[in-house]
Amino acid sequence: MKIKVKTFSELTKQELYDLLQLRSEVFVVEQDCVYQDIDGKDQKALHVLGFKNNKLIAYTRVFKPGDYFNEASIGRVVVAKKERQFKYGFDIMEASIKAIKDHYNETLIKISAQCYLKKFYKDLGFKEKGEEYLEDDIPHIAMVKD
Template identity: 80%
Template sequence: MLDIFTKKFNELTTQQLYELLQLRSEVFVVEQDCVYQDIDGKDKKALHILGYKNEKLVAYTRLFKPGDYFKKSSIGRVVVLKNERQHKYGYDIMEASIVAIKNHYNETEIKISAQVYLKKFYNNLEFKEIGEEYLEDGIPHIAMMRS
């Protein structure tokens, strides 16, 4: 079971910020062997969803209200620590993110830019593909929407 916290950027402790940047780097840069600029200036506008297990950050997303990233509200930087994925924490952190968008932004329409290999995972969360696949930082992605 995850302990899930929702925080604005200015509510994050230095430790939490370090942990979330470390987790994102570990998965998106090192594990996926993708050189890209993770610290993109958008974290200040985002709502951060942190999932802890035994006081260790193992799952994370960041959320945006409509207009801050896409025209619709959005969820991005969805990440679960590799050795914790068998516990299906991706579903826990995504479900908490969907609820947080409803509670904080009063929105139900959510757009994501999903890595193609995770389409079925997002389909299970009621996201549907829109448009064609595209490359983002050298990795196949597809836009998906949830209403």
């Protein structure tokens, strides 16, 4: 998988279309969750895009401290369903952690994780913080990595 890290203004129209399509495909259709994905925060984020054979298959967006949480953060973590067997989730998360270090010189990262993915994030060094909560009717938990 080839990784690109871009600001919102650096994204091509096709990349923006593809990342919104992938997010919708997974978060809205696959997870059967109606929510406002286009939330006005993409303009502040760094976008971490994972390509395989020139097709977007994995994605996250990352924020510097204060733009989403008080800490640097990673969100909208997504891998195309047919590509999950190849562990690209780890690759895109490691690239996102590196992007936060490289662009913001930060190592403390907070995420809002879907609860069924706790083990995945723990394997990347994140620890649970606080109690579970509902976000868009899906159980989540705050997790931090320092």
